[in-house]
Amino acid sequence: MSLIVQKFGGSSVRDAQRIRNVAGIIAETYLEGNDVIVVLSAQGDTTDDLIAKAEEINPHASKREMDMLLSTGEQISVALCAMALEGMGLPCVSLAAWQVGIRSTGVHSDARIKRIDHERIQAELDQHRIVIVTGFQGVDRSGDVTTLGRGGSDTSAVALAAAFRAELCQIYTDVDGVYTTDPRIVPNARKLDEITYDEMLELASQGAQVLHNRSVELAKKFRVSLEVVSSLERKPGTKVKEVTKVEKTNIAGVAKDTSIARIALIGLQHNPGVAFQVFDLLSKHDINVDVILQSIGREDTKDITFTVHKKDLEEAEEILNTNKEALRFHHIEADEHIGKVSIVGAGLMSNCGVAAKMFEALYEAGINIQMINTSEIRVSVLLDEEDVNRAVKAIHAKFFDEI
Ligand code: ADP
Numbered sequence: 446m447s448l449i450v451q452k453f454g455g456s457s458v459r460d461a462q463r464i465r466n467v468a469g470i471i472a473e474t475y476l477e478g479n480d481v482i483v484v485l486s487a488q489g490d491t492t493d494d495l496i497a498k499a500e501e502i503n504p505h506a507s508k509r510e511m512d513m514l515l516s517t518g519e520q521i522s523v524a525l526c527a528m529a530l531e532g533m534g535l536p537c538v539s540l541a542a543w544q545v546g547i548r549s550t551g552v553h554s555d556a557r558i559k560r561i562d563h564e565r566i567q568a569e570l571d572q573h574r575i576v577i578v579t580g581f582q583g584v585d586r587s588g589d590v591t592t593l594g595r596g597g598s599d600t601s602a603v604a605l606a607a608a609f610r611a612e613l614c615q616i617y618t619d620v621d622g623v624y625t626t627d628p629r630i631v632p633n634a635r636k637l638d639e640i641t642y643d644e645m646l647e648l649a650s651q652g653a654q655v656l657h658n659r660s661v662e663l664a665k666k667f668r669v670s671l672e673v674v675s676s677l678e679r680k681p682g683t684k685v686k687e688v689t690k691v692e693k694t695n696i697a698g699v700a701k702d703t704s705i706a707r708i709a710l711i712g713l714q715h716n717p718g719v720a721f722q723v724f725d726l727l728s729k730h731d732i733n734v735d736v737i738l739q740s741i742g743r744e745d746t747k748d749i750t751f752t753v754h755k756k757d758l759e760e761a762e763e764i765l766n767t768n769k770e771a772l773r774f775h776h777i778e779a780d781e782h783i784g785k786v787s788i789v790g791a792g793l794m795s796n797c798g799v800a801a802k803m804f805e806a807l808y809e810a811g812i813n814i815q816m817i818n819t820s821e822i823r824v825s826v827l828l829d830e831e832d833v834n835r836a837v838k839a840i841h842a843k844f845f846d847e848i
């Protein structure tokens with residue numbers, strides 16, 4: 446008997462019919478003789494609708510209360526799915542993350558899973574029950590409900606798969622696998638049979654929302670067999686693994702991220718310790734910083750430009766302005782209308798022609814690059830937000846349509 450973790454995303458549990466469909470997939474896996482832990486997201490647009498409700502009441506609601514609200518979406522899904530399975534005569538139990546003991550840090554809206562208690566789930570599995578757990582959430586040291594960041598249910602699933610040493614973790618979604626780019630933007634994007642953890646991690650971190658980036662990080666760390674499959678069609682999906690058979694002659698994919706904003710601190714002192722002061726301050730407020738660019742110092746001043754998540758922009762500006770005297774900068778420039786497009790591929794950096802090909806595609810499309818950032822297996826460019834989709838199409842065509 447094997448243990449299988451199956452996660453179903455929001456569109457897969459959107460309405461009663463989809464929940465019955467999901468219950469059918471779970472039932473089949475269970476009746477084949479497997480132990481099954483199911484992780485569910487909130488139905489359809491529930492999370493967005495809850496955010497809109499909160500904004501109507503108080504646009505500056507605390508992150509703790511937001512978590513209290515948003516965590517209810519997943520609770521609805523698990524109860525409804527359990528009811529569907531009960532209706533089929535199958536033994537099951539739905540559990541919220543606090544009932545399981547999915548222990549997380551206390552960083553509301555962006556918590557990390559620290560460990561998962563085994564007792565409750567194991568007791569249910571021992572009773573041959575299908576266990577249906579709320580994704581996207583945890584419980585912190587004070588017993589408060591936390592959430593793991595948008596798309597975090599994937600991470601709940603992989604964390605459970607790692608904690609219970611599952612044979613397989615299946616991420617069921619509305620696409621039948623990982624594609625060379627978002628098939629909603631480029632309809633002729635190609636499905637990948639397999640992709641390495643490292644490539645998937647970069648794609649997910651750079652905005653390919655098909656998997657939550659931390660889920661891939663955990664899968665790599667704990668060697669979880671991970672698979673992205675369609676909940677609507679029965680066909681093979683994409684396997685995410687340590688090494689792939691395919692020889693790397695091309696990039697794995699193109700990702701875009703329009704959830705970022707750019708902050709420029711103009712006229713900082715050109716002294717040692719300035720960058721440390723700025724980023725230490727932001728990190729103490731749990732604000733993650735991504736692409737960083739420092740200008741060449743001139744006349745004893747320099748500028749530092751970096752990106753943050755759009756949701757953190759207001760808070761970041763506030764913190765920096767509050768500390769303006771200590772940081773000694775002239776002024777802040779902020780821009781919300783930017784986006785990032787990235788190409789990812791193992792071995793990319795050992796082939797400098799790849800970056801040139803990306804820049805050529807942008808040049809041909811008449812798109813201006815604002816900042817460039819690279820890792821060993823990635824090249825990212827910052828652009829005007831309105832150029833992002835066009836850039837994805839042009840770059841994808843350059844790498845995948847030309848011979
Ligand atoms: P779920 O609700 O199941 O978690 P998501 O909406 O979070 O689903 O993720 C699936 C979506 O991710 C797809 O509908 C697709 O538009 C988008 N996507 C972005 N990049 C990719 C990619 N490289 N491959 C497949 N899907 C992608």
Ligand code: ASP
Binds near residue numbers: 454455486598
């Ligand atoms: N419901 C949450 C969201 O919409 C978590 C998830 O779906 O993974 O972001």
Ligand code: MG
Binds near residue numbers: 454596
């Ligand atoms: Mg998702």
